[in-house]
Amino acid sequence: NAGVTQTPKFRVLKTGQSMTLLCAQDMNHEYMYWYRQDPGMGLRLIHYSVGEGTTAKGEVPDGYNVSRLKKQNFLLGLESAAPSQTSVYFCASSYRGPSPRTDTQYFGPGTRLTVL
Amino acid sequence: AQSVAQPEDQVNVAEGNPLTVKCTYSVSGNPYLFWYVQYPNRGLQFLLKYITGDNLVKGSYGFEAEFNKSQTSFHLKKPSALVSDSALYFCAVRDIGQDTGGFKTIFGAGTRLFVKA
Numbered sequence: 001n002a003g004v005t006q007t008p009k010f011r012v013l014k015t016g017q018s019m020t021l022l023c024a025q026d027m028n029h030e031y032m033y034w035y036r037q038d039p040g041m042g043l044r045l046i047h048y049s050v051g052e053g054t055t056a057k058g059e060v061p062d063g064y065n066v067s068r069l070k071k072q073n074f075l076l077g078l079e080s081a082a083p084s085q086t087s088v089y090f091c092a093s094s095y096r097g098p099s100p101r102t103d104t105q106y107f108g109p110g111t112r113l114t115v116l
Numbered sequence: 117a118q119s120v121a122q123p124e125d126q127v128n129v130a131e132g133n134p135l136t137v138k139c140t141y142s143v144s145g146n147p148y149l150f151w152y153v154q155y156p157n158r159g160l161q162f163l164l165k166y167i168t169g170d171n172l173v174k175g176s177y178g179f180e181a182e183f184n185k186s187q188t189s190f191h192l193k194k195p196s197a198l199v200s201d202s203a204l205y206f207c208a209v210r211d212i213g214q215d216t217g218g219f220k221t222i223f224g225a226g227t228r229l230f231v232k233a
Binding site: 004040041042043044045048058059090092102104105106107108109110 | 152160162165208222
């Protein structure tokens with residue numbers, strides 16, 4: 001199993017450009033998440049999905065959109081990138097256990113995004 | 117509101133010595149606590165979690181954590197540190213709020229562990 005994979009690994013954008021980050025998991029996990037990691041702030045939840053075709057807002061959703069058309073893929077889109085979106089983005093997935101609060105999350109290797 | 121605090125930005129230990137990485141939490145209700153480790157240029161890896169039961173939780177790579185309800189702490193420990201343990205460690209608590217249905221994980225800011233040979 002490849003686990004959770006993310007593409008691309010690195011990207012540099014100019015302000016106003018758009019891009020899509022792809023997350024894929026081969027563990028048949030029901031739940032998927034997008035986080036951003038900023039220095040001294042840990043990880044913050046952007047959006048998440050509890051199943052194919054469903055998405056929900058997390059802690060810092062503004063400026064981002066997501067889609068989960070297939071169970072194994074979770075896409076994060078930036079329609080008009082801003083310097084404040086310079087960050088490392090992590091995707092995660094988890095198995096649907098008896099309670100989402102007890103699930104273990106499995107993380108991808110991250111995408112380092114710089115917006116100039 | 118739930119929160120997690122890691123009071124030390126950095127912890128330095130000598131190889132072979134015991135290590136402790138501190139974490140305190142604030143939740144309303146039962147806490148669901150996790151420790152993750154992040155190696156350079158890698159994603160987070162799960163180490164261990166406390167859901168209920170025994171206060172001493174054993175995890176991967178010889179790590180363990182002690183849940184202390186009265187002190188609202190969940191410190192990560194290892195009896196004998198290795199140079200390869202050098203990494204960034206995150207404590208986390210699962211949110212129990214209604215707005216995100218328990219899917220939100222609140223992470224601490226992270227503690228960088230340096231193990232010197």
